[in-house]
Amino acid sequence: FEARHARVGAMGTAAGAGALRLPGLHGYAVEFSPYCPGRVACAAAQYYGMAGCGTLAVLEQNEAGIVLLRSFDWNDGLFDVTWSENNENVLITCSGDGSLQIWDMAKTKGPLQVYKEHTLEAYSVDWSQTRGEQLVVSGSWDQTAKLWDPAVGKSLCTFKGHEGVIYSTIWSPHIPGCFASASGDQTLRIWDVKTPGVKLVIPAHQAEVLSCDWCKYDENLLITGAVDCSLKGWDLRNIRQPVFVLLGHTYAIRRVKFSPFHASILASCSYDFTVRYSIFYNWIKLERRSILVWLETENSSRLDILKYS
16 A cells, blocks of 8 residues: 655645555555554555455655555454554454454554454454543454453453444544444444443444544544445434535445534545545534645555544
8 A cells, every 4th residue: 555644724735745656556445543643554464355464554744755664464364443532552453353452552563462352353443532441442343343452362242233344443533332333234333331232233324334434523423434335423412314415425434523612513534535624514614724634546546444643
């Protein structure tokens, strides 16, 4: 893959761009460090994740451009990555063999631990942003989500209910113990780790839902992106219909993220090879800058993942 790093201003102009190419790998996920500005972790796989091995690459932007700080290899493709919320060197990845791996950048070898309970590909992993609880959630093609404490050698709980592949799991940044999942069964589901069973089921699209995210400024607002090329905003207090629908992409939406800087700005990337910014309240202005990272394949055509710093 090729990692590119650009600081994007209000008018969409890029400055300080850099690139680092790692031949033979295809990017699946990128995550900014919550501790070190300009540092990102990238989960990648050979042969588009259909065969071969995977690599966790940690990159950093400096005056010379993008440099590779550390890389770790795994015997199957890596599909997602998340940083620890209490240790700047620790990360967790998930892979095609159904396992989660814990890595420490301070160690020369790894992983430190491997958790394997999913029976099919583990496709999504997220570390809770509520620092009072050290919890990790994973989502799998086996239609289950699992709750983990990295200090415990097995999962704490398994969440069942989806009738299709789980593509995305994301913790609420507001409500401790609450997470959302998006699935090929066309639903967005809300879960509470303190109660058994699903808390809320939203029939979000008439197509597979590939991504979801929680607004950082509104505990009731989520966004979904789907194979039907649409983005839909959902208010958990009234799920009868979306609060907004955004169109424009011409192929399936791979990832959607709310801005951490603006309450009404989001970005999405798609298999139509575009990254798009959307403003869903017209009076919000692009006044501050955001950092974007996107991953491309060797022919610089397929945009896989988008994350905000």
